[in-house]
Amino acid sequence: MTQYPCSSCGANVEFAPGTTVLKCPYCGAETAIAAPERAVREHAFEPFVRLPRKPIATLAPHTFTCQGCGAITQSDKISDRCGFCSAPLVADVSSGDQVIPEAVLPFAVDRPALREALRQWASSRWFAPNSLKKVTEAESAHSSYLPHWTYDAGTVSHYTGQRGEHYWVTETYQENGETRTRQVRKTRWYPASGRVSRFFDDVLIVGTARVMPDHLHKLEPWPLLEAQPYRPEFLAGHETLRYEVEPETGMEHAKARMAPVIERDCRHDIGxxxxxxxSVSTSYHDVTFKLMLLPIWIMAYLHAGRTFNVVVNGRTGSVAGERPYSAVKIAFAVFLALLAVAAAIVAYQMNR
Known part of the structure; x- marks a missing residue:
């Protein structure tokens, strides 16, 4: 376990979003995070999956011993705060059976920027109740790094199908006792087969099911090229979840995300x-992967006795989440629409 004492007052420092420093929340002293000594690396997938490894679900939780108050706690998170004195705690993941994070995309959105992102999101929600504005207060928001897998792969796909070509025929029909003609479009189908290939780069798969996966997808795209090689300093003062999705399962999810792209390639090739x-049969080669930690602000707010959840991209400020609807605003909008329709009908009758 790692903690980072302030060089001035001895308190524990935290990573400050949007910077490259650890900052003391008490005296404001800053400690620079050392520049990376290497680039973010991809790891070969096939050799990895042949290695003996315990399932992540069977691993023991991390034991944290707070150097500030001496409290001993256990958690399956990689980083958290002491439950007694709130000091930031970061686990040592260099030893053990879990996959070590290769990269981290540091937080760039601090709390003032978070409030502004939420304000813009709330003001753009049509038919939202006025109480939605309270979401901008963001007191309940907490910062969390979520595990994500990325996969690179070359693909070769053999397909079978049909190519349809349109042609037009003239049809005769009767209307009001008169014989008329019209052009009707038809399609001739021809058998088709072939091969397409594509390279996929950084197919992103969420490594946890604890945080609304559907909402997380709406926070894409992520600026993954801005990621830094993993350093525990970036985690200080922020929660970090341990992955639950095994890399083999993540690869199957990645294949499912590749499949629609491959099918579009097949259709384009058919012409x-x-x-x-x-049918599509795909083979994969040169598959690589890595575990990344991506920054998310997570918050919940109450409205009419119901909890609504919101997530914010901690790098770009993009917002996704649940929102309530105002029955009064919707009813008023319907009333105005009916009023406009009635006015249009009256105007039409008067002009006649």
């Missing part, structure tokens, strides 16, 4: 006016 894809 014609329409396409039908009957």
């Amino acid at each position: 014609g006016d329409e396409q039908r894809v009957h």
Whole structure:
């Protein structure tokens, strides 16, 4: 376990979002985080999965001994705060059976920037109750690094399907006793097969199910190229969840995200006016992966006795989450719409 004492007052320092320093929350003294000595690396997937490894669910929790108050606590988080004195705690992950994070995307959004992002989000919600503005207060928000897997892979896909080509025919029909003609579009279908290839870079898969996966996807895209090689200093003062999704399972999720892109490639390769894809067989090569920690602000707020959850991208300020609707505002909008329709009808009748 690691803690970082302030060189001036001895209190524990924390990583300050948007900077490259650890800052003391009491005296304001700053300690620079050393520049990285290496680049972020990709790891070969096939050799890794052949290694003996315990499932993450069977690993013991980390034991934290706070150097400030002496409290001993256990947690499966990589970093947290002491439950007694709130001092930041960071676990040592260099030894053990879990995959070590390769990279971290440090927080860039601090609390003032968080409040501004929430204000813009709340003001853009149509038909939201006025109480939604309280979400901008953000007192309940806490910063958390969430585990994500990234996968790179070359793919070769063999497909079968059909290519549809449109043509037009003239049809005769009867209307009000008169014979008329019209052009009708039809399609001729031809068998098609072929091969497409593509390289996927940094297919991102959430490594935990604890935080609303559907909302997390809405925070994309992430500036992954700005990620730093993992350093525990970036975690000080922020919660960090341990991954629950094994890398093998993450790879299957990554394949599912690749599949629609590959199918679009197949359709483009088939050509014609329409396409039908009957089968796709994909092989993967040069697969690499890494574990990344991405920054999220997480908060919840109450409205009408119900809890709503919101997440904010800790790097870009993008917001996603649940919101209530105002029945009064919706009813008033419907009333105005009906009033406008009625006015239009009256105007039409008067003009006649």
